[in-house]
Amino acid sequence: MTTDLVAGLTVPTNLLRGGAWVPAEDGGRFDVVDPATAQVIADVANGTVTDALACVDAAHEAAPGWAATAPRERASILLRAFDLMVERERELAELIVRENGKSFEDALGEVRYAAEFFRWYAEEAVRVSGEVRTAPSGNNRIMVVRQPIGIALLITPWNFPAAMATRKIGPALAAGCTVILKPASETPLTALAVGALLAEAGVPDGVVNVLPSRRSGAVAEAVLADPRVRKLSFTGSTEVGRTLLKTAADHVISSSMELGGNAPVLVLEDADVDVAVAGALLAKMRNGGEACTAANRLYVHRSLVAEFTEKLGAAIGALSVGPGMTGAAVGPLVNAAAVEKVDELVQEAVARGARVVVGGQAGEGPGFYYRPTVLADVSVDAQIAGEEIFGPVAPVIAFDTDDEAIALANDTEYGLVSYVFSQDLARALRVSEALESGMVGINRGVVSDPAAPFGGVKQSGIGREGGHEGLLEYTESKYIAVDW
Numbered sequence: 001m002t003t004d005l006v007a008g009l010t011v012p013t014n015l016l017r018g019g020a021w022v023p024a025e026d027g028g029r030f031d032v033v034d035p036a037t038a039q040v041i042a043d044v045a046n047g048t049v050t051d052a053l054a055c056v057d058a059a060h061e062a063a064p065g066w067a068a069t070a071p072r073e074r075a076s077i078l079l080r081a082f083d084l085m086v087e088r089e090r091e092l093a094e095l096i097v098r099e100n101g102k103s104f105e106d107a108l109g110e111v112r113y114a115a116e117f118f119r120w121y122a123e124e125a126v127r128v129s130g131e132v133r134t135a136p137s138g139n140n141r142i143m144v145v146r147q148p149i150g151i152a153l154l155i156t157p158w159n160f161p162a163a164m165a166t167r168k169i170g171p172a173l174a175a176g177c178t179v180i181l182k183p184a185s186e187t188p189l190t191a192l193a194v195g196a197l198l199a200e201a202g203v204p205d206g207v208v209n210v211l212p213s214r215r216s217g218a219v220a221e222a223v224l225a226d227p228r229v230r231k232l233s234f235t236g237s238t239e240v241g242r243t244l245l246k247t248a249a250d251h252v253i254s255s256s257m258e259l260g261g262n263a264p265v266l267v268l269e270d271a272d273v274d275v276a277v278a279g280a281l282l283a284k285m286r287n288g289g290e291a292c293t294a295a296n297r298l299y300v301h302r303s304l305v306a307e308f309t310e311k312l313g314a315a316i317g318a319l320s321v322g323p324g325m326t327g328a329a330v331g332p333l334v335n336a337a338a339v340e341k342v343d344e345l346v347q348e349a350v351a352r353g354a355r356v357v358v359g360g361q362a363g364e365g366p367g368f369y370y371r372p373t374v375l376a377d378v379s380v381d382a383q384i385a386g387e388e389i390f391g392p393v394a395p396v397i398a399f400d401t402d403d404e405a406i407a408l409a410n411d412t413e414y415g416l417v418s419y420v421f422s423q424d425l426a427r428a429l430r431v432s433e434a435l436e437s438g439m440v441g442i443n444r445g446v447v448s449d450p451a452a453p454f455g456g457v458k459q460s461g462i463g464r465e466g467g468h469e470g471l472l473e474y475t476e477s478k479y480i481a482v483d484w
């Protein structure tokens with residue numbers, strides 16, 4: 001079964017298992033909803049535990065052949081996937097808009113970013129190196145080789161349905177692993193389209209299996225309990241990450257976790273306010289605020305806070321809101337629950353004394369809209385400063401000293417990314433080193449780059465995706481003691 005939801009792009013709606021597109025074993029399907037209209041736009045196979053274990057069988061059967069495939073050949077296939085993705089970037093972007101809601105411009109940016117993971121890991125596939133050392137005794141050699149870790153379960157969220165999949169599939173395939181991808185139930189179509197594109201690029205049957213399923217807990221538990229599965233790579237909420245880590249612990253499975261964020265923006269006393277506003281706008285509003293890297297708390301030096309808030313309010317208030325395909329800058333949120341949660345956080349902040357500079361309420365239905373919002377004078381204790389907002393709301397809080405800003409920024413269980421604005425590079429670097437986060441952007445509102453190690457500290461995650469580090473997550477080092 002397929003859907004022609006997007007002109008020029010036929011998307012399979014069954015499971016991809018061992019190179020075949022098959023229905024769920026019990027025939028079950030689930031709906032995909034367009035967040036701009038709240039209407040059902042497609043339905044896809046709802047994978048069962050039996051389907052999940054059949055995907056493990058397929059990945060297991062394909063594993064020896066793929067691990068033995070020359071790195072140059074694996075690289076060529078990934079490069080073909082990159083080319084196909086770029087060729088179809090507009091169609092894929094439209095598909096993302098239809099099931100996720102984001103603006104077309106954001107979706108196009110995502111497809112290009114997603115494709116780059118195939119190109120980057122095509123280049124990395126031929127650069128997996130080992131090491132030979134001399135034992136301290138001088139009597140023998142210590143040889144270390146890197147081998148594919150084995151079958152990987154990849155679980156992805158709905159906010160970047162293409163990029164979170166390719167950021168895992170790219171390095172896994174480059175390293176010689178076979179995978180089972182379980183996409184988020186809100187956005188399975190993009191993952192299925194990526195699966196089809198990889199097959200077209202020449203990925204052998206069974207190397208990539210795609211398993212949409214609303215039974216995520218049961219499916220993940222069954223796959224992780226199978227001793228043939230050696231790797232879990234998860235991107236999603238910290239709450240689900242914790243649950244999965246417990247399951248993985250029962251089977252001692254290597255786990256990479258890309259979890260929630262609560263990114264602080266620090267606008268220091270000597271910042272260029274216009275640069276800071278432009279950076280904060282990008283860090284806050286890219287993807288309508290539905291990003292783990294989204295600016296969640298804006299700490300601005302007291303001497304700049306009035307000017308910053310006014311300019312940010314004007315910029316955010318000027319953003320057009322509407323269905324992603326109409327050219328609007330900000331699309332709907334993913335579902336009704338997301339709108340409700342964002343509004344609760346805003347109303348709680350207002351009840352604690354925050355001032356609404358712009359926005360402050362849900363938009364017009366039938367889609368799931370929230371008006372782009374700036375809140376001033378937000379209490380440091382407001383819930384909105386402590387929780388991931390995942391919506392187009394920017395809470396501004398004043399501070400007096402760099403040390404105070406650092407302490408506020410670090411006062412969270414999260415540690416994914418921070419943003420610092422200052423015209424003094426030495427000062428910005430000093431502050432960056434004191435921030436408890438896996439990534440820092442200085443004078444810019446975007447850090448994501450396929451060539452860079454992306455990931456968090458504290459409860460934002462374990463491990464890195466992207467860069468050379470991202471490939472190592474899918475390898476195991478083996479030490480061979482050698483006398484020669």
Ligand code: NAP
Pocket residue numbers: 155156157158159160164182183184185186213214215216217218220235236237238240241243244257258259260261291292293388416456460461
């Ligand atoms: P989520 O609710 O944690 O879901 C993520 C994925 O996990 C989905 O595929 C979901 O499937 C699945 N899942 C849910 N419960 C599960 C369980 N008990 N066992 C196994 N899998 C389960 O997160 P989300 O709402 O999709 O995404 C938003 C979150 O992702 C935010 O917290 C955001 O910060 C985080 N995120 C982090 C990064 C990063 O790189 N650090 C990047 C993007 C997003 P179903 O959809 O079927 O429930």
